[in-house]
Structures are given as structure tokens and as C-alpha cells.
Amino acid sequence: MDNSLYRAVVETMHDGLLVVDTTGRILAVNPAFEAMTGYSSSELVGRSCQVLNCTGCEITAHLENGHWCTLFRRKSIRRRRCEIKAKDGRTLHVVKDATVLHDAQGRVAGAVETLNDISEVVAKEEEIRGLRVRLARGGYAHGMVGLSEPIRRLGELIEQVASSEAPVLIYGESGVGKELVARAIHEAGLRSKGPFIKVNCASLNESLLESELFGHVKGAFTGAIQSRIGRFEAASGGSIFLDEIGDISPAIQVKLLRVLEAREVERVGDHRPIPVDARIITATNKSLEELVRQGLFREDLYYRINVVPIVVPPLRERLEDIPLLAQAFIERISARSGKRIQGLTREALDCLVRYAWPGNVRELLNAMEYAFVLCRGDLIAPEHLPARIVGGVAQSCEWSPGQSLPTAVPGASREDEQRRAVIRALKETRGNRTKAAELLGISRVTLWKRMKKYGIS
Numbered sequence: 001m002d003n004s005l006y007r008a009v010v011e012t013m014h015d016g017l018l019v020v021d022t023t024g025r026i027l028a029v030n031p032a033f034e035a036m037t038g039y040s041s042s043e044l045v046g047r048s049c050q051v052l053n054c055t056g057c058e059i060t061a062h063l064e065n066g067h068w069c070t071l072f073r074r075k076s077i078r079r080r081r082c083e084i085k086a087k088d089g090r091t092l093h094v095v096k097d098a099t100v101l102h103d104a105q106g107r108v109a110g111a112v113e114t115l116n117d118i119s120e121v122v123a124k125e126e127e128i129r130g131l132r133v134r135l136a137r138g139g140y141a142h143g144m145v146g147l148s149e150p151i152r153r154l155g156e157l158i159e160q161v162a163s164s165e166a167p168v169l170i171y172g173e174s175g176v177g178k179e180l181v182a183r184a185i186h187e188a189g190l191r192s193k194g195p196f197i198k199v200n201c202a203s204l205n206e207s208l209l210e211s212e213l214f215g216h217v218k219g220a221f222t223g224a225i226q227s228r229i230g231r232f233e234a235a236s237g238g239s240i241f242l243d244e245i246g247d248i249s250p251a252i253q254v255k256l257l258r259v260l261e262a263r264e265v266e267r268v269g270d271h272r273p274i275p276v277d278a279r280i281i282t283a284t285n286k287s288l289e290e291l292v293r294q295g296l297f298r299e300d301l302y303y304r305i306n307v308v309p310i311v312v313p314p315l316r317e318r319l320e321d322i323p324l325l326a327q328a329f330i331e332r333i334s335a336r337s338g339k340r341i342q343g344l345t346r347e348a349l350d351c352l353v354r355y356a357w358p359g360n361v362r363e364l365l366n367a368m369e370y371a372f373v374l375c376r377g378d379l380i381a382p383e384h385l386p387a388r389i390v391g392g393v394a395q396s397c398e399w400s401p402g403q404s405l406p407t408a409v410p411g412a413s414r415e416d417e418q419r420r421a422v423i424r425a426l427k428e429t430r431g432n433r434t435k436a437a438e439l440l441g442i443s444r445v446t447l448w449k450r451m452k453k454y455g456i457s
Contacts, residue, residue, distance in 0.1 A: 015032060018033055019112050021110040026045055026047055037092070038088055055082045056080045077096060079095055080095065080096050080097075081095055092119055094115040098113040143180055143183070143184055144180060145325050147321065148321045150317055167306075168282070168310060169308070170281065172283070172311065173314050174359065178243065178312055182281045183241075185281060186241075194235075195239075199243065210251075213265075214230040215267040216228055219269065220270070221269070233274060235276070238278060239280075242282045244284060246288055246297065259276065319353050326349070326368060329364065333368060341372060341375055341379070343380070345380065352367075367385060368380075418454070433448070
């Protein structure tokens with residue numbers, strides 16, 4: 001084989017190739033090596049191979065028979081896992097094979113190495129190890145983090161409910177994770193391979209919600225320039241999750257009841273029935289029974305959707321889950337932001353377990369996001385937490401995992417805690433309702449309702 005064919009083979013190899021002389025000076029690299037490390041050939045040729053900081057190289061403290069590297073004594077290396085540094089400082093995980101080269105007289109002339117980049121494989125291995133650790137802790141079920149008895153019971157109920165096709169109504173305060181429960185039911189059930197379609201019923205007015213749920217035909221109303229399928233049709237073969245079901249109007253209630261009874265929809269502007277096959281999962285933070293008594297919610301619809309009720313516990317009823325939840329959020333935010341924050345100080349954790357959490361798990365997540373902005377070290381301290389959380393601590397808490405946890409504010413009702421939290425959030429944001437809602441982990445609509453309820457202007 002002539003030199004041109006050798007060159008073609010080297011240049012089309014998938015693995016990186018490196019050739020050095022007996023002193024470790026780089027003589028040549030192939031295009032795959034350049035792509036892997038970010039160095040160009042001109043930046044490497046003539047330099048010492050030690051520029052790569054390879055953990056698989058064994059440099060002798062003194063020359064042995066003129067050899068500075070043990071490779072020249074061993075003659076070859078096979079399938080050795082090691083790390084090298086790319087030009088931009090990244091650590092690359094590679095599998096290295098190497099052998100010495102001889103000239104025509106049989107003398108050692110240098111060495112050639114091939115490097116296979118396995119960084120993605122190593123990342124997957126680390127991810128799997130992390131998942132195994134989490135499973136071993138027993139703190140993760142259906143995507144929900146916690147070891148408390150309320151979460152354990154909720155996980156068992158999800159398993160039982162998922163195996164049926166009955167409509168489910170999820171009760172819970174804002175921010176407890178009702179959508180997470182709905183998704184868990186879908187993914188653990190018979191329809192897991194089908195779509196999971198979510199609709200927030202409180203975010204749309206009546207006409208838009210009707211079109212969103214049932215679809216419309218071209219020309220059905222001003223702006224309907226083309227036909228569009230609704231969410232029920234899109235959810236066929238899967239599940240549809242109707243959040244804030246207690247906020248739908250009487251007219252939508254009638255049409256929704258018809259869908260549940262006949263398993264078919266009519267698009268806006270059309271009278272042809274379209275069969276739909278979707279499991280119905282609904283959620284609310286209101287008392288539908290009270291709305292039925294007030295005549296604001298149809299009783300027949302209530303009984304249709306309330307076949308299997310599930311109550312998601314508020315965070316204040318499972319305070320022992322806060323350390324796991326906070327750490328899970330820290331790991332998630334760290335992976336996304338690149339900030340190497342490891343966890344919380346004991347004092348910061350004391351603040352978290354003393355607080356009432358009117359915004360529940362969503363508010364805890366927002367508090368960790370807030371802390372990541374301020375924290376410059378490895379651990380989140382009290383000064384990195386929102387003032388309302390630190391201010392909610394009456395005194396130092398001597399809590400440690402395994403001990404019983406104190407109530408957030410002794411003697412205070414949930415309404416008192418909510419009112420104080422709203423006032424604190426509005427003060428912190430100087431009356432900015434959007435930012436106050438974000439701090440509390442609730443929607444602007446929910447904030448407005450709480451302000452109206454408690455007479456806060």
C-alpha cells in the first residue's frame with residue numbers, strides 16, 4: 001500500500017490519531033483528533049504531547065534506558081480509559097490504544113496512539129449511577145420527590161388509579177404539583193404511549209376555551225381562517241388534563257358534560273359529531289361541592305368527573321420532604337445554569353422547614369431559583385433566600401432529619417399565613433403583582449383573588 005492510501009485511511013478514520021517521536025514531540029494528528037480536541041494540526045505539531053494532560057500517560061521520574069515514558073518500555077497499551085484536556089479546557093473521556101514505532105533498522109522511532117471519544121457514554125453512565133442512587137434512597141416515585149407518609153400514600157393511589165379508565169379529579173392548593181400527579185397517572189396507565197394534552201381552563205375566556213377544547217371550522221368566527229382540531233381530538237388515544245376545572249363557565253360545563261356522556265365533540269361552527277377517545281383527568285384548587293351548592297357548578301358534571309378523587313397534600317403537611325425537594329431543585333438548576341452549588345447550609349434549611357409555604361412546592365422551586373442568583377459559593381445560606389422566608393423564622397430551629405418538625409408559625413391559621421405571605425411579597429416587590437406572584441409561586445389570577453379575599457389593596 002503506497003503512502004497516498006495510508007494517508008486516505010488515516011484522514012477518514014473515526015478515531016483520533018496521534019504520532020509522537022521518542023521525546024514526546026507531536027509529529028502528526030489526523031482530522032478526527034483535531035475535531036475531538038479543538039486543536040488544529042499546526043497548533044500541536046512540534047509541541048510536547050503533555051499539552052493534552054493525559055491521565056493515562058505514565059511519565060517516569062528519571063530516564064530508563066533513555067525512555068521518559070513507560071509506553072516505550074511496555075511497547076503497547078490496549079483499551080485504557082483515560083482523560084485528556086481539550087483546547088477549551090473541557091475534559092474528554094477517551095479509550096486509548098498505543099504502540100511504539102520502529103524504523104527500518106528496528107530502532108524505536110516514536111509511537112502512535114488512537115483515541116476513541118467516549119464522553120457521551122461516560123455521561124450516560126454517570127446519569128444511570130445517579131438514578132440508581134435516587135432509587136436506592138426511595139425518595140423518587142412517579143417524578144415526585146419525598147419520603148413522607150402523605151407522598152407514599154399518594155404514590156400508591158396513583159398506581160391503583162392508573163390501571164383504570166375512570167375519570168380522576170385532583171384536588172390541591174396552587175403549587176402542590178397537580179399536573180405532575182396527572183402526568184404520573186397517564187404515564188403509569190394503559191394510555192402511556194398516547195398523547196398527554198394539558199389545558200388551563202382559567203387562562204382563557206369562554207369563546208377561546210370552547211375553540212381550544214372542541215376545535216373549530218374555517219369561518220366559524222372572525223379570525224378563523226382555517227379549520228383546527230380541538231384538544232379533545234388531539235388527546236385521542238391518550239389523556240386530556242383539564243386544570244382549574246372549577247373556573248369554566250356554565251355554557252362550557254354543558255358542552256363538557258355532553259362530551260363525557262357521548263364520547264364525541266362538535267367543532268365550533270359545525271354540527272357533525274366527531275368521536276373522541278381520551279381519558280379525562282381534571283384538577284382544581286376550589287371546593288367543587290361548595291360551587292355546586294352555590295349553583296356555580298353543575299351537579300351532574302361534578303359527579304361525572306369526581307369518580308376517583310385524589311387530594312395532593314400541601315407542602316406544610318410534609319415538611320420532612322423539604323430537604324430532598326430542595327436538593328433535587330438545586331441539582332436541576334445547577335445542571336441547567338452551570339453554577340456548582342452543592343446544597344444548603346444548616347441555617348438555610350432551618351429557614352425552609354420553619355416557613356409556611358403558602359405557594360407550596362412551586363414556591364420552594366422559585367426560592368431556589370432566587371438563591372442561585374445571589375449565591376456565589378458552594379452552599380446556599382439564609383442571606384440568599386427571599387426575605388419573606390427568612391423573616392418567617394421565629395427562632396433558631398434545632399431540627400435534624402429524623403426528628404419531628406415544628407409548625408411554621410404556632411397558632412396561625414392557613415388564612416393568616418396566606419395573608420401575611422401576600423403582604424410580604426407585595427412589599428418586597430414594591431407592589432409589582434407579577435413579581436409578587438412569581439415569588440409566591442402562584443399565578444397573577446390567584447394573587448388577585450387572595451388580595452380581594454383578604455382586603456389587600
